[in-house]
Amino acid sequence: MMAIATAVGLSAHSGARNEWVVDCPASELAPRLRRLVEELTLVDLFATTAKGSRPRLTAVLDAPGDPAWLVVHCDLPEAAFPSLSAVSHAASWYERDILEMHKVMPQGHPAPYPLRQGKSGEPGPKRAGGAAGAGDDSGQRPKQRPAVTGQGVFELPLGPVRSGPQESQGFSFFSGGEDIVVTDITLGFKFRSVERIAEGRAPADVILLAERIAASSCFANALAFSRAVERVIGAEVTPSEQFTRTLLAELERAYNHLGVIGRLAEATGLQVAAAQFSLMRERALRASGRLTGHRYLRGALRIGGTEVVPPEGDRVWLRSEVEAWRSQALRLRHLLEGTSTFVDRLDTTAYLDPGYAAEHNLVGPVGRASGIDSDLRRDHPYGAYSAVEFVVPLLSLGDAKARYTVHVMELEQTLGVLLQLLDRWPHAQPPAPLPKLRSGSALGWAEAPGGATVHLVTLDEGGRVARWRARPPAVVNWHPFAHACASGNNLTDFPVIEASFGLASAEFDR
Amino acid sequence: MSRWILRGLRSGIRTTRFPSPTPPYEEGASSTVRLQWQRLSAPDALAAAQMCPSGAIQAQGTEVEGELTYDAGRCIMCGRCARHLPQVFLPVKDGRVAVRQRSSLVTRVGWSAANRPLPLELGRAAEEVRQRAVRIFRHSLHIRHVDAGSCNGCESELQMLTGPYADLHRLGIFFTPTPRHADVLLVTGVVTVNMERPLMETYAAMPEPKLVIAAGVCAVSGGSFAGGPVTRGPVDRLLPVDVHIPGCPPTPQAMLHGLLLAMNRAEDRPGPEPEEVADGA
Numbered sequence: 001m002m003a004i005a006t007a008v009g010l011s012a013h014s015g016a017r018n019e020w021v022v023d024c025p026a027s028e029l030a031p032r033l034r035r036l037v038e039e040l041t042l043v044d045l046f047a048t049t050a051k052g053s054r055p056r057l058t059a060v061l062d063a064p065g066d067p068a069w070l071v072v073h074c075d076l077p078e079a080a081f082p083s084l085s086a087v088s089h090a091a092s093w094y095e096r097d098i099l100e101m102h103k104v105m106p107q108g109h110p111a112p113y114p115l116r117q118g119k120s121g122e123p124g125p126k127r128a129g130g131a132a133g134a135g136d137d138s139g140q141r142p143k144q145r146p147a148v149t150g151q152g153v154f155e156l157p158l159g160p161v162r163s164g165p166q167e168s169q170g171f172s173f174f175s176g177g178e179d180i181v182v183t184d185i186t187l188g189f190k191f192r193s194v195e196r197i198a199e200g201r202a203p204a205d206v207i208l209l210a211e212r213i214a215a216s217s218c219f220a221n222a223l224a225f226s227r228a229v230e231r232v233i234g235a236e237v238t239p240s241e242q243f244t245r246t247l248l249a250e251l252e253r254a255y256n257h258l259g260v261i262g263r264l265a266e267a268t269g270l271q272v273a274a275a276q277f278s279l280m281r282e283r284a285l286r287a288s289g290r291l292t293g294h295r296y297l298r299g300a301l302r303i304g305g306t307e308v309v310p311p312e313g314d315r316v317w318l319r320s321e322v323e324a325w326r327s328q329a330l331r332l333r334h335l336l337e338g339t340s341t342f343v344d345r346l347d348t349t350a351y352l353d354p355g356y357a358a359e360h361n362l363v364g365p366v367g368r369a370s371g372i373d374s375d376l377r378r379d380h381p382y383g384a385y386s387a388v389e390f391v392v393p394l395l396s397l398g399d400a401k402a403r404y405t406v407h408v409m410e411l412e413q414t415l416g417v418l419l420q421l422l423d424r425w426p427h428a429q430p431p432a433p434l435p436k437l438r439s440g441s442a443l444g445w446a447e448a449p450g451g452a453t454v455h456l457v458t459l460d461e462g463g464r465v466a467r468w469r470a471r472p473p474a475v476v477n478w479h480p481f482a483h484a485c486a487s488g489n490n491l492t493d494f495p496v497i498e499a500s501f502g503l504a505s506a507e508f509d510r
Numbered sequence: 511m512s513r514w515i516l517r518g519l520r521s522g523i524r525t526t527r528f529p530s531p532t533p534p535y536e537e538g539a540s541s542t543v544r545l546q547w548q549r550l551s552a553p554d555a556l557a558a559a560q561m562c563p564s565g566a567i568q569a570q571g572t573e574v575e576g577e578l579t580y581d582a583g584r585c586i587m588c589g590r591c592a593r594h595l596p597q598v599f600l601p602v603k604d605g606r607v608a609v610r611q612r613s614s615l616v617t618r619v620g621w622s623a624a625n626r627p628l629p630l631e632l633g634r635a636a637e638e639v640r641q642r643a644v645r646i647f648r649h650s651l652h653i654r655h656v657d658a659g660s661c662n663g664c665e666s667e668l669q670m671l672t673g674p675y676a677d678l679h680r681l682g683i684f685f686t687p688t689p690r691h692a693d694v695l696l697v698t699g700v701v702t703v704n705m706e707r708p709l710m711e712t713y714a715a716m717p718e719p720k721l722v723i724a725a726g727v728c729a730v731s732g733g734s735f736a737g738g739p740v741t742r743g744p745v746d747r748l749l750p751v752d753v754h755i756p757g758c759p760p761t762p763q764a765m766l767h768g769l770l771l772a773m774n775r776a777e778d779r780p781g782p783e784p785e786e787v788a789d790g791a
Contacts, residue, residue, distance in 0.1 A: 116704075160708050161656050163687035165668035165696075168657040168705055189704045193740045205563040208588055212734045214757065215663030259666070272514040278673030279524060285670070289539030293601060295761065296663055299588040300673040306592065335513055506662045 001040075001068040008035045012074075016231040016442035018067050018380070023075040029057070030082040033072060036061055037088045040070065043454055044471045045084070045094035047102045055104050057081055058469070060443065060454060067380055069443055071456070080105040086174035090361040093479050116188020116509075148174040148182045156491065160189040166507040170433050175491060180440045183485035185478060190509040203229045203303050203437065203457075206465050210455075211298045214506035216259075217472055218253040219297045220448030223453070225470070226303050227382065228444025228457035233435045239384070239426040241305040246384040247421050248288070248297050248306075249446065250414050254325070255284035256449035257411040260365075261501035264404055265336065266497035268345045276332055280325060287321055290314065304434045319422045326415045329472070332407050346401040350484040350497040354396050357480065364451020365410060366477045366501055369403040371396035376447040387422040400500035437463025448473050450502060522722035524679045528605060528763050529776055540587065540601035541761045542779075545580045547619040549597050550627045552576060555619075558599065561590050564727075564734065575622040577630065581728040582607070582779075583615040586758040605763025608755040608771045608781045612730070612746060614778060617757055647693055647721070647773045650682040654692035654716065658709050659741065660699030664726040666696070676762040683769050689715040694772055695749070698759075700728040700735040713749055721752040721768040721772050725765060730754045 001018050008034055012020035024032055035334040037059070044060040044379070054075050059071040083106035084091035095106035096115045106112065146154070149174040153176055160168040170186030194213055198206040203226070210225040211218045225243060230237070236247070262277030263323035285295045291310050292300040298308055310318065336342050352362075357370035367374060375392040377385045395402040451473030460466040485497055520712040552571075555578040558633070559569035566585035569578045609615055618630040657665060671678045672685070686692050689712045701709060724745040727733035732744045755768035758760055770776035 122704055159655075160705065161712055164685055165655040165665050165671075166657070167660070167662050167665055168708065189708070190657065190699065191704060192659055192702060192735050193738050193739055194735075197735065197738050208563055208586065209734055212586075212661045212663075212758075215661050215666050218661075218663070259669075270514065275674045276517065276521065278670065279521065279675065282670060282675045284672060286538040293540055293589055293592075294587060295539040296666075296759070298586075298758065299590070307589070313706040331517075335517060339511070339514070493605065504662050506660065509659075 001063055001066050001070050002142065004036070004039055004063065005070060008032050008039075012070065015071065016440075018069065018070055019231075019443055020070045022070065022072045022256065026073050026074055026077050026081075029074050029076075031216055033059060033074070034082075034084060034087050036070070036072065037084050037091065039063075040141070042084075042088050042090045042094075043069075044456070044469070045091055045098070046469050046471075047098040047104045048411075048467055048469075049102045049104070054415050055079055055102060057098075057104075058456065060456065061469075062379075064374075064379075066370045069380075071443065076326070079103055080107050082107050083109040085109050088361075090360040090476070090479075093475075116186075116191060136262070147199060148184075150176070150181070152176045154179060158494075160186070169505040171494075173485075173491060173494075175400055178490045180486050180489050180491060180494075183482040184480050186506050187478065187505065190505060192424075192510065194510040195470060198465050198468050200464055200466075202464055203459070206468065207301055207303065208299070211296075211469065212302075213470060213472060213510045214474075214504045215296050216256055216446035216504045217252075217450060219248050219301070220446040221470060221472060222242070222301045223249060223383075224444040224446040224453045224455040225457060225468070226301055226444070227446065228442050228455050229303050229437075229441060229459065231442035231444060232440040232457065232459055233437055235304040235435055236432050237305050238429045238431050240309050243387075243421055243425055244306045245301070246308050246388075247310070247418065248292065248300055249383065250417050250421070251284065251288055251291075253414045253449045254296060254411060254418070255281050255288070256502075257407050257414065258284060260407050260499065261336075261404065261411070264346070264400075264496065265342065265501040268340065268342045270342055273336060273339075273342070280328060280332075283325065287318060291318070305431050309428060315422050315425060319419065322415055322418045322422070326412070326419075329408075329415065331334045343401065345493075345496050346404055347399065348498065349493050350399040350489055350500060351487050352398040352480055352484045354398060356483065357398065360479050362451075362477060362480060363476050364448070364473045365403055365406040366480070367451065368393060369385065369395050369406045370398040372454070376445050376452045380445060382446065384421060387424060388417050390414075390417050397421040400496055403500040403502075439463070439466075441467075450474055450504065450507070451477060470510060472504075472507035472510065474505070475501045477501065478508050520538060521674075524674050525680065526675055526763070528676075528766055529770055538603075539761060540603050541605050542582055542602055542607045542756055543580075543585055543587070543592060544600045544602050545617050545619070546598050547627050550578060550619055550621060552621050554595050557594055558591050561594060563588060563590070565736075567591060571621075572770050573623075575620075577618060577620045580617045580619075581615060582617075582756045583612060583732070583754060584727060584733065584736075585756065586727055586733055588750070600648065604780070605716050605761055606767045606776070607757065607764045608768035608776075609778050610753060610771065612751070612754055615730070615754060646719075648775060650684075651773050652684050652686040652691050652693050653696050653769070653771060654686055654689045654694070654712060655696045655698070656696050656709050656712050658699045658705040658745065659702035659735070660726065660728060664698035664728075667759045667762050667765060667790055668696075668725075669761075670762050671765055676766060677770065678766060679773075681766070681770065683773075689713075690717065692716050692720070694721040694723055694769075695731050696723045696725055696743045697749075699723050699739070700732050701745060703740045703742060707743050707747065710748065713766065722749045723753045723755065723768055723772055724751045725755045725768060726760055727756055727758050727774065730756055733758060742747045
């Protein structure tokens, strides 16, 4: 990582452990950052603005096989920067987000349309204030995405209020009757500005906000946030608390994988199968409730450890539960894969080719079903993951069937990890006193059920959160959704497509 | 297909008997926190208000004399008060937590050096309950759900309602895709600026008579996002709310209780015991 930065002509200094930080002069941003984005994997790109100060662009980069991260900061002299979208498709949505929320123009962006829907069709909500020097940019950028036209093409809108108890989100299907020609996603309906609400608060309270980014990645986001704070202050977590964190993170993966598979069964009309997975999911949620007092593991984490460590009685009980889930999951998998109405609906549906997935740096089961071999638990180990064995399922077929298979294989791996953790549980040690909170900045990360979640946290002198950027997996994985919808699918395939991606709107609209 | 039917039959009946009081509440997690006001002391009250991250517990006054307010409608169930002051704040598994009036979620207790803690307001349902719940909903209820800006926790629990454990169909309750067929608007999440219009249009499209349920603390009070820069606030700022369901998210039983309350088939959340200290649920 260091070598690449030097080769590009930037001198990196070390931040927290396994983290290199580079300050890039604005005049050299275009050639240097473009080269880094070409050589490395772009994990996150965002701007920070404050009233009266210059906007700052930050990129987080990762290299395969290197446990270190690279964070590039650049103070921009004006509210604009050269777009990276020409070299990396992954940068496209980040740059549109930067333009929309901070009025910082990615110069040369091929399609700088608003990402979010605002009230009455205007572009989405803005950050109050905006960058210094950001004037009225209405002349610079288009307000609306281009219309889709053609003989017999009509638009079928869906949402934001959906048919069942689902999240608010808008979709527009352009179709000539059956085939989906183009899909347009409208995000931003539920944008709550979580990161901004956190500013000025104590990290212990921001953990609770991180849990409320999305219930589907509740524990993973809280874990990533608290690990970032721990890396700033140098806190150590005792082995039994590391095991508890890993156990709860895997429990969260288990009930989310069960949810995705259950929704797939429902989307293909298999009511009994959906009910069976719902039963299993409820059991996993109740187990979470028994261990932590909360069905979605909220309030279980604290900076420097966990609020609860399951006593031996609970661990013995959980072990027998997980054994039961494992044999039940195997039986149901066998039944599902022997049901032709299930397999036929998934086969070749919503194909996402590995090339596209690689260009967009997709994460999680969506990426792993299209040949992206990444998993933070293995690539950037944390918690107790080095104490257990697991494999990261990898397929390259890229259709809904492949995504289902990755989910079902990951569920089996997760249950295996839970058993290993329970068998190798360390003796409890008294927690070390927490170091005093101080100023600094560090990355924190965790593998959420939907993929990598990466947080960059900056604390001020008083130890309060000055800036917090969360990048949950759905921020990346919503991008290919529209593309996958339109690749030869019918309107009736949509429930299967949506279920197979298993994306949370709340993670994007945080 | 027959193998699925056999598989389903082999699972037996797993459905909870809620709202029947037996068997005990088996969900494992707690649905709310009950204030054992009789055991409240001035230092505990001031400490609890300090540690509460959501503003659900607020205290005014000094060691000598003061007043504590616990608002279950703002409580995000982080568990801090229950961990540090278990003698006063008791997590309860009882799913009957919904109320008809927002004020019923609030408990106020006063203290002074000379006297025992004094209940000022015990969060019981007020006498003049607004009788908008209409008799015709007693048998069957169709729900139109709107996510006005949630974290998807409430949606996750609503999806569990149609599963075999809660099985809300046995109670005559159904989700409906169209507001035209809906009797009740169930809102989750704090109302964001961008969801205000879809929410109001959905409400307007529903035929009279209609009810509104605010599910989860975000919908009841704004929860963690109260006062955020892009939120309009709790649902009752925009619509007349008939039933408030606290919880973050409400457990499936709490959701069921709120729905039954809207149908006039259940009673309000039991308030704190007026005299004796409960042993817990």
